Amino acid sequence: MKEDDVVSKRLLDELEVHGISRRDFIKYCATTAAILGLSEMEFTTKVAEALEKPTSKKQPVVWLEGLACAGCTISLSQVLNPPVSSIILDKISLRYHMTIMAAAGEVAEAARREAVKEGGYILVVEGAIPSANDRFWMHGGRPGREMVEEAAKSAMAVLAVGACSAYGGIPRACPAKGISVSDALKRAGINKPVINISTCPVHPDHLAGTLLYVLVTGKLPELDSKGRPAMYFGEVSMHDNCRRRAHFDAGEFLKDWNDPKQKNWCLLEKGCKGPMSYIDCTVRRWNDGISFCLDCGGLCQACGEPIFYDKVSPLYMADDETSKKIFAMRKTGQSKENS
């Protein structure tokens, strides 16, 4: 194999500028080339470079990130059973996902445009849409909002993943004035089914389960009154399902995180928003059942509810309007018990 096949003359000149002698580099390349030269590279390069129409039956997915932190993407990669690699490679055809895809720049954008042209994909949106000014989220010189609208039009369904995209979340309180995907689509006059899989970040089970439900049944799951999958969200509050509930009923409230006796006591006085939270965390838990917010002595901040974050702040206070309501509920609970 000739040296020119391995490396261009121009590159060799470049290397010399950087103090690498031509001879050294060719010596290195020769070793590599001995390995490279043998391969029947044609087969693979042909497939890899062409943007051909796939013949697989996998469900195409387009994932866009707006006013987001990529936390929901990391949550997706928390799915262990089935392994996330099998979801990404075997179950879905992930056409566009900025944090995962190999492509960058124009090559990535072409893949997105191609998918949108074909249509029929599940659109996942992570993050809110800015409403104060389009310039808070620009994508390739265009408002990201337009990209979401365009992608939503030819999607089979839209998954608003995480608190930000489901209800606005923390960005709603920020100068960018983030709004939910369903609100953004309504404003643009686009009518598409949107499934809100809230919480900050999205629960890996909620996301994987909803995806699998759609893949298996070809239908959208039943939703609760806030547009969330009813199999995970709905009627029963965290507080009613809380294993600390007996301590609440007994009036035992954690005051000092250092006291092992108080470790499992009710966290309401610290500012827990469990009674406002209609979600299955206490039963499902997080991280493969290892723990969840309340198990580490942390508080529920109702991150799955539309009130999160601005209406649950201050997060660690018990004497605001929100908490007064909670303690009113406690009285109800006690009177029930006493009756």
Added chain:
Amino acid sequence: MAKKITIHPVTRIEGHLTIEVEVDNGKVVDAWSSGTMARGFEAMLTGKDPRDAPYVTSRFCGVCYSVHQLASARALDAAFGAKVPWGGNLLRNLVMGAEYIYDHVLHFYQLSALDYIDIMAVAEYKGKDKDLLAVKDKIVNLVKEKDTYPLTPRYKPDDFSVKDPDIVTSAVSHYIKALKMHAKARNMGAIWGGRTPHYQNIVVGGVTSYPDINQWARFRTMLDEQKKFVEEVYIPDVLAFGTGPLWPLATMGVGGGHYNYLSYGDFPKDPAWKDIVFPAGTIVGLNPANIKVEPVNTEKITESVKYAWYKENKPVHPYDGEQVFNLDKKEAYTFIKAPRYDGKPMEVGPLARMLVAKNPTLIDLVKKGAKPGAVARHASRAIETKLMVDACYNWLDQLLAEMTKPGFKIHDTEHWNPPESGMGAGFHEAPRGALGHWIKIKNKKIANYQAVVPSTWNASPRCEKGVRGQYEEALIGAPVPDPENPNNVVRIIRSFDPCLACAIHIIDPKTNEIRKFLIE
């Protein structure tokens, strides 16, 4: 004739980043780094209960989650006058240690590896290893169905891409294994963090997670599995690539930059912070033969907004910084402010930490000819992952001794309520580098909040003197033989492990200001 290349989006990073380079004669001659998304967290925090800040700022970024939670809690510790008990610090260290292990493994395999291998070479694997044949089958099946998303499309592999089927197939099998391993590392952190991303246990004064011995044993067992992966897979892979096929990139010093480095120092092994995993220090104008480390003085930090979409201001210390947007500023091309140390742009992150620490493994590689740059950054990341694994064992030993003593404490309950007024700074060495939060409190509420995050240092634009930021400078001289496939540009940028959600900025869609700026 110089040619401009715009890469938007730069993928496999956190957030929205655009890189624009000017290429002349196959080489980058100028560069501009710009993030394209802004939320305005800091401005929003004004008027809030200070204790909201750790929870909220954790959401700056969901990849490097909780680093802000910790820096913020430390700023509050200082402002509230809280003294974190050693038990609380040990638990903070352990959950952040788990974060490091996950984050660095994710970065190498999921975010970077595809830049260095021709993944389709897997189809040519001729070996007999059962696991690797399974990987080959998987890829070949995808190829047959013409559906290799998200592994393709991609930039065309270049001369530096590794194409040997054995090496590539083993790398891909490790890519798949790494997905499992870093999920498990996050589970390890969740034992006391409650869940991931975004731990729930770090608050002002310490942590909320009173540990029990079963959790301790579980963490240690899970750490054993991580240690095995780091020592037997991650480090050998980085070494094999770095000193093998990528050695020419390493010796060329591709992605060098300004050669100024900053580490705040972090991860104490004793209550007095005498023995710390990452020492503090600054290096200005690195001389690899004689590394001179100076102490850090955070009073020398300023932020310039000359080229950022904020209301004009002189360079000021973060305590006095503000987040008032000015979307019409003509000369601005980014929302990322330009932090400077003593007026100089600094690199932060694993390479900075290992150089400041004069880490023997890294120094040895440098002596053998590796110049600090993209490849050295990957090496530094692997080296410090091992340091972090070892440190976790040390902290676990100490925790077991502490938690079995009577009167064991994890939280300063005396200082839980916000003071009438106060100010404080909190520093942390996050996986991506030096992180600082500054808070001012008035009437028990946040009066001003500023964070200078690692990616603000690294992805910074030019300052008021026109000096480039570290990404921009690191790109200068990078070989780009094929403008359609600027592999080296994304290799350099990804070697920093960008995290853009907290480093912010805007381009005017109508007047296309960034382009105008470039042409002038």
